[in-house]
Amino acid sequence: MPPLPTTSNDTILEVKDLKTYFFLEKSTVRSVDGVNLSLGRKKTLGLVGESGCGKSVLSMSIMRLIPSPPGKIVDGQINLYRRDSSEVVDIAQLDPRGAEMRRIRGGEIAIVFQEPMMSLNPLYTIGNQIAEVVELHQKLSHKDALDRALEMLTKVQISAPKQRLHEYPHQLSGGMRQRVMIALALSCNPSILIADEPTTALDVTVQSQILDLMNELQEDVGASIIIITHNLGVVSQMADQVAVMYLGKIVEFAETRELYHEPLHPYTKGLLNSVPVLGRKHQQLEPIKGMVPLPTEIIPGCAFAPRCPHAMKICHEKQPVLREVRPGHQTACWLYEDA
Ligand SMILES: Nc1ncnc2c1ncn2[C@@H]1O[C@H](COP(=O)(O)OP(=O)(O)O)[C@@H](O)[C@H]1O
Numbered sequence: 001m002p003p004l005p006t007t008s009n010d011t012i013l014e015v016k017d018l019k020t021y022f023f024l025e026k027s028t029v030r031s032v033d034g035v036n037l038s039l040g041r042k043k044t045l046g047l048v049g050e051s052g053c054g055k056s057v058l059s060m061s062i063m064r065l066i067p068s069p070p071g072k073i074v075d076g077q078i079n080l081y082r083r084d085s086s087e088v089v090d091i092a093q094l095d096p097r098g099a100e101m102r103r104i105r106g107g108e109i110a111i112v113f114q115e116p117m118m119s120l121n122p123l124y125t126i127g128n129q130i131a132e133v134v135e136l137h138q139k140l141s142h143k144d145a146l147d148r149a150l151e152m153l154t155k156v157q158i159s160a161p162k163q164r165l166h167e168y169p170h171q172l173s174g175g176m177r178q179r180v181m182i183a184l185a186l187s188c189n190p191s192i193l194i195a196d197e198p199t200t201a202l203d204v205t206v207q208s209q210i211l212d213l214m215n216e217l218q219e220d221v222g223a224s225i226i227i228i229t230h231n232l233g234v235v236s237q238m239a240d241q242v243a244v245m246y247l248g249k250i251v252e253f254a255e256t257r258e259l260y261h262e263p264l265h266p267y268t269k270g271l272l273n274s275v276p277v278l279g280r281k282h283q284q285l286e287p288i289k290g291m292v293p294l295p296t297e298i299i300p301g302c303a304f305a306p307r308c309p310h311a312m313k314i315c316h317e318k319q320p321v322l323r324e325v326r327p328g329h330q331t332a333c334w335l336y337e338d339a
């Protein structure tokens with residue numbers, strides 16, 4: 001197994017060699033294929049990669065929301081270090097429908113999706129939806145839960161929060177719905193918030209407001225955040241550390257500043273060169289050639305080799321492993337291995 005980011009008291013979540021596959025009739029989709037990752041307490045981790053790299057399957061694995069069949073966690077650990085650090089639970093071993101997992105889902109780890117309409121129930125008012133979750137996790141009366149819902153709507157700076165309590169999802173704009181989702185997610189004081197492309201469906205101004213809001217709320221609530229995005233601008237605005245994912249694996253991991261200024265992996269360099277990034281001077285935009293391959297075939301070497309401008313013979317033959325090549329900076333690439 002490749003070396004891991006060191007686990008300290010400051011670690012809240014540690015993913016070890018996680019594999020989540022989908023077993024289809026004619027093929028096996030290796031969506032998450034040996035992911036190693038750690039998330040610090042009160043830290044924000046950015047998870048980036050092109051569409052189809054396995055980011056959502058990874059987050060759904062952590063939430064134990066992978067549809068099964070055909071999906072299955074076939075290997076690895078998802079260790080959640082409880083608040084007082086004295087207890088650790090391997091989420092990968094829990095029954096997805098069991099009481100423990102239901103307590104964790106929403107109560108300790110909450111998720112915000114790209115499209116809030118999919119997660120909000122069109123038939124319930126905003127107030128009742130938040131109250132229901134609070135009642136379930138915090139054993140409050142309906143009245144107290146509604147008070148908590150109002151408090152949360154105020155916290156996410158939604159306009160006319162009292163009025164929103166009685167409105168239905170379709171009456172709100174996209175940006176407001178995303179604020180409601182964040183209110184819902186944070187209503188039970190989770191220790192981890194996973195935000196999967198939370199602003200992708202929103203226009204640029206609203207995007208920026210939502211990201212600012214999440215930054216502010218993190219200070220307030222003290223949660224750790226995993227922000228998933230294909231947008232490197234979002235990551236630079238939010239994250240303390242960044243993990244770059246390619247075809248089911250983490251290929252680079254570093255502090256955000258370091259990653260932006262000293263990217264090592266050719267895939268990361270390609271991502272940075274393909275979008276305008278604030279603060280990067282003299283940028284020549286150049287898309288990465290080719291596409292993410294389907295995760296159905298077993299690739300003997302580096303999965304990025306067919307698209308990599310630096311590919312060598314060994315790259316097509318043997319898989320590079322994720323390892324630290326500078327202090328706190330890990331990458332999986334043969335360019336940084338001594339032959
Ligand atoms: N329910 C499913 N059945 C089969 N394949 C799936 C399923 N969900 C996701 N996949 C596949 O897993 C891969 C990773 O998907 P996903 O995690 O959604 O990517 P990302 O979020 O990085 O865009 C894709 O090739 C996708 O087609």
Ligand code: SF4
Nearest residue numbers: 302305308315333334
């Ligand atoms: S291992 Fe080889 S093919 Fe893969 S990213 Fe590094 S140089 Fe390119």
Ligand SMILES: [Mg+2]
Nearest residue numbers: 055056057197
């Ligand atoms: Mg996704």
